[in-house]
Amino acid sequence: xxxxxxxxxxxxxxxxxxxxAGFSSAAVASGIKKKAGALDLAIIAAxxxxxxxxxxxxxxxxxxxxxxxxxxxxxxxxxxxxxxxxAGCANACTGDAGIAHARRMAADVxxxxxxxxxxxxxxxxxxxxxxxxxxxxxxxxxxxxxxxTRDRSSDAALAIMTTDPFPKExxxxxxxxxxxxxxxxxxxxxxxxxxxxxxxxxxxxxDAHVAPALLQRALVESARxxxxxxxxxxxxSTNDCVFLMASGASTVVIDxxxxxxxxxxxxxxxxxxxxGIVRGGEGATKLVTINVTDARSVEDAQRVxxxxxxxxxxxxxxxxxxxxxxxxxxxAGRSGVRFDxxxxxxHVGGVLLFEHGLPxxxxxxxxxxxxxxxxIRIDVSLGSGGGHTATVWTCDLSAxxxxxxxxxxx
Amino acid sequence: xxxxxxxxxxxxxxxxxxxxAGFSSAAVASGIKKKAGALDLAIIAAxxxxxxxxxxxxxxxxxxxxxxxxxxxxxxxxxxxxxxxxAGCANACTGDAGIAHARRMAADVxxxxxxxxxxxxxxxxxxxxxxxxxxxxxxxxxxxxxxxTRDRSSDAALAIMTTDPFPKExxxxxxxxxxxxxxxxxxxxxxxxxxxxxxxxxxxxxDAHVAPALLQRALVESARxxxxxxxxxxxxSTNDCVFLMASGASTVVIDxxxxxxxxxxxxxxxxxxxxGIVRGGEGATKLVTINVTDARSVEDAQRVxxxxxxxxxxxxxxxxxxxxxxxxxxxAGRSGVRFDxxxxxxHVGGVLLFEHGLPxxxxxxxxxxxxxxxxIRIDVSLGSGGGHTATVWTCDLSAxxxxxxxxxxx
Numbered sequence: 001x002x003x004x005x006x007x008x009x010x011x012x013x014x015x016x017x018x019x020x021a022g023f024s025s026a027a028v029a030s031g032i033k034k035k036a037g038a039l040d041l042a043i044i045a046a047x048x049x050x051x052x053x054x055x056x057x058x059x060x061x062x063x064x065x066x067x068x069x070x071x072x073x074x075x076x077x078x079x080x081x082x083x084x085x086x087a088g089c090a091n092a093c094t095g096d097a098g099i100a101h102a103r104r105m106a107a108d109v110x111x112x113x114x115x116x117x118x119x120x121x122x123x124x125x126x127x128x129x130x131x132x133x134x135x136x137x138x139x140x141x142x143x144x145x146x147x148x149t150r151d152r153s154s155d156a157a158l159a160i161m162t163t164d165p166f167p168k169e170x171x172x173x174x175x176x177x178x179x180x181x182x183x184x185x186x187x188x189x190x191x192x193x194x195x196x197x198x199x200x201x202x203x204x205x206x207d208a209h210v211a212p213a214l215l216q217r218a219l220v221e222s223a224r225x226x227x228x229x230x231x232x233x234x235x236x237s238t239n240d241c242v243f244l245m246a247s248g249a250s251t252v253v254i255d256x257x258x259x260x261x262x263x264x265x266x267x268x269x270x271x272x273x274x275x276g277i278v279r280g281g282e283g284a285t286k287l288v289t290i291n292v293t294d295a296r297s298v299e300d301a302q303r304v305x306x307x308x309x310x311x312x313x314x315x316x317x318x319x320x321x322x323x324x325x326x327x328x329x330x331x332a333g334r335s336g337v338r339f340d341x342x343x344x345x346x347h348v349g350g351v352l353l354f355e356h357g358l359p360x361x362x363x364x365x366x367x368x369x370x371x372x373x374x375x376i377r378i379d380v381s382l383g384s385g386g387g388h389t390a391t392v393w394t395c396d397l398s399a400x401x402x403x404x405x406x407x408x409x410x
Numbered sequence: 411x412x413x414x415x416x417x418x419x420x421x422x423x424x425x426x427x428x429x430x431a432g433f434s435s436a437a438v439a440s441g442i443k444k445k446a447g448a449l450d451l452a453i454i455a456a457x458x459x460x461x462x463x464x465x466x467x468x469x470x471x472x473x474x475x476x477x478x479x480x481x482x483x484x485x486x487x488x489x490x491x492x493x494x495x496x497a498g499c500a501n502a503c504t505g506d507a508g509i510a511h512a513r514r515m516a517a518d519v520x521x522x523x524x525x526x527x528x529x530x531x532x533x534x535x536x537x538x539x540x541x542x543x544x545x546x547x548x549x550x551x552x553x554x555x556x557x558x559t560r561d562r563s564s565d566a567a568l569a570i571m572t573t574d575p576f577p578k579e580x581x582x583x584x585x586x587x588x589x590x591x592x593x594x595x596x597x598x599x600x601x602x603x604x605x606x607x608x609x610x611x612x613x614x615x616x617d618a619h620v621a622p623a624l625l626q627r628a629l630v631e632s633a634r635x636x637x638x639x640x641x642x643x644x645x646x647s648t649n650d651c652v653f654l655m656a657s658g659a660s661t662v663v664i665d666x667x668x669x670x671x672x673x674x675x676x677x678x679x680x681x682x683x684x685x686g687i688v689r690g691g692e693g694a695t696k697l698v699t700i701n702v703t704d705a706r707s708v709e710d711a712q713r714v715x716x717x718x719x720x721x722x723x724x725x726x727x728x729x730x731x732x733x734x735x736x737x738x739x740x741x742a743g744r745s746g747v748r749f750d751x752x753x754x755x756x757h758v759g760g761v762l763l764f765e766h767g768l769p770x771x772x773x774x775x776x777x778x779x780x781x782x783x784x785x786i787r788i789d790v791s792l793g794s795g796g797g798h799t800a801t802v803w804t805c806d807l808s809a810x811x812x813x814x815x816x817x818x819x820x
Contacts, residue, residue, distance in 0.1 A: 058744065059740060059743040059744045060742075060743035060744075060748070060749065060751055061739050061740055061742070061743035061751045092736070093736060093739065093764070093767060093768060093769055094768070095766070095767050095768045128736040128740075129735070129736050129764075129768075129769035129771065233722040233723065234721075234722070235721060235722070235723055235740065235741070235744070236740070236744045237740060238736075238739075238740055238743070311644075311645060312643040312644070312645070312722070312807075312811070312815070313643065313645050313815055316811070316812050316815035316816040317815065317816065319812065319816045320815070320816030322816070325539070326502070326503060326538040326539050326648075329471050329503065329648075330469060330471055330538075330645065330646070330647060330648055331645070332470075332471070333469040333470035333471035333472075333648070334468065334469045334470075334645070334646045338470070339470065341470055341471045354503070354539075356505070357503060357505050358503060358504070358505045358539075359503060359539035361539065397722075397812060397816075398812060398816075399809035399812045399813065401722070401726070401812075402726050402729065402807060402808060402809045402811075402812060403809065405722070405723055405726035405727065405730070406726040406727065406729045406730030406732070406807075406808075
């Protein structure tokens with residue numbers, strides 16, 4: 001981040017992906033989801049071709065829409081006109097036919113909007129290994145492309161959901177000396193209408209004017225401590241992706257001076273959406289913030305925080321409101337990061353439970369009380385003298401998670 | 411392993427750690443476990459000082475008995491007279507007092523048997539962060555050291571249990587051209603009388619004559635595909651350890667010719683104990699064998715197998731008898747190992763479910779029928795042309811796991 005002293009303010013506003021100027025959206029019930037009338041297909045469109053950036057799943061098994069979107073973004077050197085997304089079918093492990101279907105989705109949107117096929121990005125979420133009902137999808141695209149509006153972004157937030165318990169959208173306005181711009185977004189998290197695998201989709205828009213390379217940098221930097229700092233069960237999907245489009249419809253051009261303001265705004269939106277994904281995690285009853293401090297590097301801090309966050313023993317203890325510092329220490333100890341356990345400390349809800357290699361059992365009741373709430377905070381200092389930190393958000397592990405994911409698909 | 415053509419046979423026999431000549435054991439109810447009369451302290455003794463080898467937890471947070479046993483084995487250059495082990499209290503995160511308690515356990519056994527303090531190895535399992543009731547432990551050691559016998563190894567197998575649903579002991583006799591020798595062992599797995607963290611303890615004995623360095627090599631090699639190839643929840647404990655003592659009381663000296671026979675015998679015992687640990691995993695209802703083939707290296711194969719084995723989505727699908735090949739492919743895809751998904755195959759119970767990047771949904775009913783059993787087999791070929799393989803054993807993830815680990819300790 002720049003060390004610029006530019007002042008700016010970030011203020012939450014109503015709305016989502018169409019809060020920034022230059023974007024519209026529409027969502028329809030195309031019949032991909034089994035539930036009749038359920039919104040399952042959305043288009044998020046810019047008024048003209050704009051700059052675009054993306055992050056894609058690191059899983060080797062990548063769904064057709066991921067492969068096609070990567071190609072398109074590369075072919076256009078970071079520009080796009082629209083995103084088309086469906087829920088209910090992931091179009092993953094669908095072979096050449098799946099690639100053809102993803103391209104068809106882009107082509108149909110391009111035809112409707114009058115842009116190039118590779119100016120359309122594609123995302124899907126839902127059951128994998130099942131072919132898209134492409135005729136229904138095509139009809140849905142036709143319908144949605146005629147219904148684009150700035151007024152119904154919440155429909156898009158609903159259409160991308162699978163087993164998400166609630167829709168997630170958020171927007172902020174950023175005021176700088178150079179003028180104001182807006183950032184909006186929506187996301188869906190971990191859950192399937194028919195249990196398969198957790199998929200995270202995120203769609204961000206801004207009316208700031210940002211060159212493609214800078215936009216990609218801003219997306220990467222803002223995702224690090226938000227979308228990439230959350231975990232429900234340590235799984236990554238075949239379909240995970242986050243898209244960011246910048247219309248330039250405001251007066252603000254992002255340069256060295258205004259970049260910190262863009263990043264701050266993106267962080268605010270991405271953090272809200274990411275935390276929303278965790279709150280809506282499968283079977284989740286608690287939001288857990290894990291803060292690791294005094295590590296030798298940011299990577300070390302992240303690795304320890306993620307190991308704690310994904311530990312089944314830690315997650316079940318939190319679910320049971322058990323102030324089990326031992327599981328936290330043991331998870332940190334097996335993370336692969338070197339530190340001196342005797343210099344480490346563990347706080348739960350601000351209550352010191354472990355220091356100098358020894359427990360503070362007298363504090364357990366206060367920590368237990370904190371754990372009975374729904375917002376849990378765990379602080380681990382590695383005492384390495386390095387001073388680096390990382391925060392990861394996760395949820396507890398409940399019997400409901402097992403039920404959701406253990407039920408047969410039929 | 412040697413390419414020697416030496417012939418040998420491995421035959422299962424009754425018994426455990428005292429099946430090999432030169433060993434005795436005793437177990438007592440010392441009062442560490444809350445349940446009155448529960449066996450909770452055992453001594454496994456050799457008739458004289460013998461060669462010894464050990465594997466210890468890789469967790470940075472290491473319990474006092476682990477630290478003390480490491481020191482002792484180093485000081486004696488790989489020899490020992492006895493092992494003392496207790497369940498019900500892990501003596502972990504107990505500071506200097508914990509170290510003093512572990513040393514006291516060794517000293518008391520040494521005093522009773524007439525050996526050096528550092529010729530006694532110490533292991534503990536149970537609640538962490540709680541001081542050992544050292545007076546009870548000392549009285550138990552005194553009692554046990556007077557009760558050593560070759561006839562009651564099953565008592566030791568019971569004494570080391572925490573929430574293990576059944577005791578685990580096994581023994582084999584190995585017949586070679588150079589004579590016969592015996593290997594025995596006992597182990598405890600993942601579960602606590604009061605939920606804390608899973609701890610694996612393993613104790614192996616043999617009456618073969620093996621030099622310390624060769625004994626350590628044999629333990630490392632036999633653990634790789636047994637104790638180190640099992641996982642319940644991916645956790646490693648502060649207290650995990652496996653000890654192996656060789657009395658030399660048989661006529662067989664282990665050299666290049668007989669090493670393969672020793673290794674085969676150790677593998678047979680360690681595999682039976684390791685699989686028993688998985689069968690007795692917390693909340694487990696199924697034993698899952700994950701076999702990864704055609705990897706570029708053994709490490710790649712192990713990494714893929716362990717990622718699949720620890721995937722909450724895979725484990726819950728197996729629990730629900732869902733032939734969800736997609737979760738298996740996705741877990742392999744996020745393992746960090748490079749392979750071509752289009753060349754990979756997935757079989758469940760011998761039924762081909764995924765190949766050429768596409769599902770075989772018509773086979774799902776046959777795979778589902780297999781998954782309704784209690785012995786599950788998953789085969790994943792990475793199709794890399796490398797030909798390397800690995801097998802990992804795990805169990806399913808049930809709501810009972812959450813219940814066991816989510817209940818507050820009091």
